[in-house]
Amino acid sequence: SFEVGQFxxxxxxxxxxxxxxxxxxxxxxxxxRSHHIPETGEVQRTHYWEIGANNISAExxxxxxxxxxxxxxxxxxxQAQVLKDQDLIVCFRGSPDSFGKVGIYRxxxxxxxxxxxxxxxxxxxxxxxxxxxxxxxxxxxxKAQFGQSYLQQKAIAxxxxxxxxxxxxxxxxxCGPAALLDEEIKRLMRAELASQKINELRTEVAAxxxxxxxx
Numbered sequence: 001s002f003e004v005g006q007f008x009x010x011x012x013x014x015x016x017x018x019x020x021x022x023x024x025x026x027x028x029x030x031x032x033r034s035h036h037i038p039e040t041g042e043v044q045r046t047h048y049w050e051i052g053a054n055n056i057s058a059e060x061x062x063x064x065x066x067x068x069x070x071x072x073x074x075x076x077x078x079q080a081q082v083l084k085d086q087d088l089i090v091c092f093r094g095s096p097d098s099f100g101k102v103g104i105y106r107x108x109x110x111x112x113x114x115x116x117x118x119x120x121x122x123x124x125x126x127x128x129x130x131x132x133x134x135x136x137x138x139x140x141x142x143k144a145q146f147g148q149s150y151l152q153q154k155a156i157a158x159x160x161x162x163x164x165x166x167x168x169x170x171x172x173x174x175c176g177p178a179a180l181l182d183e184e185i186k187r188l189m190r191a192e193l194a195s196q197k198i199n200e201l202r203t204e205v206a207a208x209x210x211x212x213x214x215x
Contacts (some may be wrong), residue, residue: 012150021176026169028132034115042071053098059195062103083113086135088122093162102142207209
């Protein structure tokens with residue numbers, strides 16, 4: 001309910017509060033919504049790939065979505081929304097299946113990728129402190145039970161769920177102590193290697209199916 005989501009006194013991070021040092025997400029990352037690219041009828045056109053929840057894999061990899069045609073001027077006005085390498089996107093509103101989904105963008109040459117209106121973009125600030133967690137660590141935290149519990153706790157409605165971007169901005173992310181953070185980064189790296197293998201196996205299966213029953 002609205003009351004539970006907005007005024008709950010339960011600390012979603014209580015179980016790890018004494019183990020880690022924390023930094024507010026908004027202290028080192030820009031947090032802003034992605035908006036609709038308006039149609040103006042302008043003759044000069046361009047293309048972009050729209051990213052939706054179904055373009056984020058279980059491992060957090062973002063694939064290019066549906067290619068869309070739009071006025072060049074409209075996209076130029078929304079340039080901040082064109083994803084940059086290492087940007088994170090978080091689904092801040094939607095069904096329980098898509099709400100809270102998070103992905104990291106790895107730049108793909110020749111493509112302009114823009115998340116749809118259900119996402120906020122998290123972009124590392126140019127003046128972020130050296131001690132600030134990397135985008136990969138932030139994604140690892142957001143995908144884990146504590147980040148997800150925080151988003152669920154802040155959600156306004158149980159059916160079409162929604163969390164205010166300011167609550168994402170206020171999310172605390174572990175930034176120390178260094179020894180514990182290093183251990184977690186090792187875990188993250190092992191998970192990334194496992195994800196890579198899974199992706200390679202999926203590609204192999206797809207190639208085998210394509211040739212199935214052929215001479």
